[in-house]
Amino acid sequence: MSAGNEPDRRGSQRGARQEGGRGRRQGNGQTNRQGTQRRGGADRRPGRVSASRLVAYDVLRDVVDRDAYANLALPARIREAGLDERDAALATELAAGTLRMRGRYDRIIELASGRELAQIDDRTLNVLRLGAHQLLGMRVASHAAVNESVELQRRVANQNAAGFVNGVLRAIGRADNAEWDDRIDAEAARPDDALAARASHPVWVLRALRDALKAEGREDELPELLAADNTPPRVSLAVLPGAGEEPSALAAEFDALAAAGPSPLGVELAGGDPMRAIRAADAPEGLIRVQDQGSQLAALALTRARPAAAGERWLDLCAGPGGKTAVLGAEAIASGATVRANEVSDHRADLVDRAVEGVADAVTVVSHDGRDDAAFGGSAETFDRILVDAPCSGLGALRRRPEARWRKRPGDLPELTELQGQLLDAAAEHLAPGGLLAYVTCSPHLAETRVTVDRFLARTPGLREVSAKAAIAEVARGEIDLAGDQLSAQLWPHRHGTDAMFVALFERA
Numbered sequence: 001m002s003a004g005n006e007p008d009r010r011g012s013q014r015g016a017r018q019e020g021g022r023g024r025r026q027g028n029g030q031t032n033r034q035g036t037q038r039r040g041g042a043d044r045r046p047g048r049v050s051a052s053r054l055v056a057y058d059v060l061r062d063v064v065d066r067d068a069y070a071n072l073a074l075p076a077r078i079r080e081a082g083l084d085e086r087d088a089a090l091a092t093e094l095a096a097g098t099l100r101m102r103g104r105y106d107r108i109i110e111l112a113s114g115r116e117l118a119q120i121d122d123r124t125l126n127v128l129r130l131g132a133h134q135l136l137g138m139r140v141a142s143h144a145a146v147n148e149s150v151e152l153q154r155r156v157a158n159q160n161a162a163g164f165v166n167g168v169l170r171a172i173g174r175a176d177n178a179e180w181d182d183r184i185d186a187e188a189a190r191p192d193d194a195l196a197a198r199a200s201h202p203v204w205v206l207r208a209l210r211d212a213l214k215a216e217g218r219e220d221e222l223p224e225l226l227a228a229d230n231t232p233p234r235v236s237l238a239v240l241p242g243a244g245e246e247p248s249a250l251a252a253e254f255d256a257l258a259a260a261g262p263s264p265l266g267v268e269l270a271g272g273d274p275m276r277a278i279r280a281a282d283a284p285e286g287l288i289r290v291q292d293q294g295s296q297l298a299a300l301a302l303t304r305a306r307p308a309a310a311g312e313r314w315l316d317l318c319a320g321p322g323g324k325t326a327v328l329g330a331e332a333i334a335s336g337a338t339v340r341a342n343e344v345s346d347h348r349a350d351l352v353d354r355a356v357e358g359v360a361d362a363v364t365v366v367s368h369d370g371r372d373d374a375a376f377g378g379s380a381e382t383f384d385r386i387l388v389d390a391p392c393s394g395l396g397a398l399r400r401r402p403e404a405r406w407r408k409r410p411g412d413l414p415e416l417t418e419l420q421g422q423l424l425d426a427a428a429e430h431l432a433p434g435g436l437l438a439y440v441t442c443s444p445h446l447a448e449t450r451v452t453v454d455r456f457l458a459r460t461p462g463l464r465e466v467s468a469k470a471a472i473a474e475v476a477r478g479e480i481d482l483a484g485d486q487l488s489a490q491l492w493p494h495r496h497g498t499d500a501m502f503v504a505l506f507e508r509a
C-alpha cells in the first residue's frame, strides 16, 4: 500500500493516547509532546502524520523500550486510536515489519548517519526505524516516507533533531536494498556480522540455525531459512477428527481456504479473518482451530505412529495453552483412548480447559509441575503415549513474533535444557511397557534437540529411539523432505512452511 496516497488522518483518532492528546495546550503555554508550538518560538505547526504512523510509533515504543509484546500492544493501540480496517492494516505492517527487520535497519541507520545507535536518542531512533522500513521494506514514495517521518519526529520526539532525521532518511533512500547489502558487507568486521545484519537476526541465533541445518547436511539452506523467518506465515487451520468435514471438503466449500501444507488436518487461509472462516464452517466448538501445521504433525506423530487401541491412556505433560491437547483429544475420541493434560501454570491450564471444550469427554486437565508424580496422578500411574512438548527457546517460531529474536539470550539455554531433561526423565518413569514417548520443541537449536535427546537416551535404560521421520512421513500430506540421518525429525519454515518443530520418538522395551 502506498502511504503517499493516504488521506490525512489527523483528528480521526477517537481514543486518548497514553502520552497525552495531540497538540493540546498545557498550562505553561507550551504544548505537550505532540504539539510543537512554544512560547516565543517560531510557528512550527506540525504537518501531516497519518494515524497509522502514530500508532506504529507507539507500538515501537511499547515493544522496544517497554518490553511489551507486539501481538498485545498492536491491537490495543489500534483499538485505542479507533483505526479503520485499512489504517489498522497499514499500522500493522509498519510496526510488525519494522520490529522484524530492526537489526537490518539499525545497521543501515548507523552507516547512513555515521553514528553508533547508542548516540541516537531512543525516540528518534524509533522514528528512523519506521522511516527506514517505509523506504526499504514498503512501497512508500520516498518523499512521503521522509516528510512524514520528519513530521512524526516533530510530534513525538526532539524537534531539534528533525533535520537529522531528514538527512539520515534521505541518505537511506538514496540507495536500494542491494546497495545497502553491499555496504553492510563492506563495513562488517566478520562475515557472520554482515549476514546477521542483512537478514536481521542476532549473530548467535544465525549460528544456531546454521548448526542445526549443518547437522542435516543442509547448511546451504541458511539464506532461505533467514528469509522465511522474515516472512509472516500464512494462517493455517487444523480440521480435527469429529469436525464433521474433511479438510479438502471444507476447502472446496470456502474460497478463502485451500487444503495445502504438510499436515493431513491442515487448511491454509488465503487472507482475511480466520475466526470468520471458522465460524462460517460451523463445526463443534474448537474442532476447527488456528494451528501451525508443524504442531499438527508433531501431535499426529505420536497418535498415529502406530494404531491406537481402545482404552489406551495418553498424557500431555506440558499442555498449555492446549493446541496439541485438542489434537490428542480428537484423536483419542476417534480411537477410544483418554487424555490427561497437565500444565504447570494455573492460568495456562485454564486455556487448556477452553481449548479442549469440543473434546472434553476424552480429556482431563490438571495443573502440577511436570517433574512431580502428581502430574501423572501418582507414582504408580503409567501411560501408553506421552507427549513432552517442552518449554524451549522458541527459536523455531521467529516468523510469528517479530520482536522475539531480540529478546532471547544464549544464557537462557542452560536452564531450559536442564528442565527439558528433567521433564523427559519424569515422563520416562511413567511410560508403560511398549509405550511411546514424543519429545517436541518449537526450536531447532541443537542444545534443545539432539543434545537433549542423546543425553536422555544415554542415561535411560530400557528406552530406544524410534523413527519420528517415518512417523511423520507416514501421516504427512504428500511427500515430505526430512533431511539428515537422525531418527528424529526437524521441520522448517523455508522447507515445509511450518514452524521449526523438532520431534523425537521413544519406545519403552
Ligand SMILES: C[S@@+](CC[C@H](N)C(=O)[O-])C[C@H]1O[C@@H](n2cnc3c(N)ncnc32)[C@H](O)[C@@H]1O
Residues within 6 Å of the ligand: 295, 317, 318, 319, 320, 321, 322, 323, 324, 325, 342, 343, 344, 345, 348, 368, 369, 370, 371, 389, 390, 391, 392, 442
Ligand atoms: C511449548 S509450551 C506447550 C505448548 C502446547 N503443547 C500447545 O501445543 O499448545 C510449554 C508449556 O510447558 C509449560 N511448563 C513449563 N514448565 C513446566 C513444568 N515444570 N511442568 C509442566 N509444564 C511446564 C509452560 O507453561 C508452557 O505452557
